[in-house]
Amino acid sequence: MLLASASLVISFLIHDFGVVYVADQSDRSMPWYFVTAAFYSGQEGSLLYWGLTLALFSALFVFTSRRTPAPLVPYVLATLMGIEIFFALMLTTVSSPFVRFAHAPTDGAGLNPLLRDPGMLVILPPCSWAS
Secondary structure, three states: OHHHHHHHHHHHHOOOOOEHHHHHHOOOOOOHHHHHHHHHOOHHHHHHHHHHHHHHHHHHHHHHHHHOOHHHHHHHHHHHHHHHHHHHHHHHHHOOOOOEOOOOOOOOOOOOHHHOOHHHHHHHHHHHOOO
């Protein structure tokens, strides 16, 4: 998930409009912080973002599970991995953010106008899992 997320963010930063998701969610005139945040502005990127978040929290649980009662650990891990498998299946079969155009456009469609507010795109989604 980390490698997939990093490669999608890099595709956004280098304006690789051969990737359909990048072309649909960004354009060359956007500031870098909107380009980076466009990673999770659509369905495909949002699924990847949540899969990455779950993977990071699962890894954190694995490293701190010594403080958890031992009989619960296998059930918690099985639940977390079941959800992670769901995200992986969705990303590989239903809505992959890595679909490519046969002929790349020169510029993207740009961000949804409703998301051009820094609070809506840059601040809100990363903070929503913290609350």
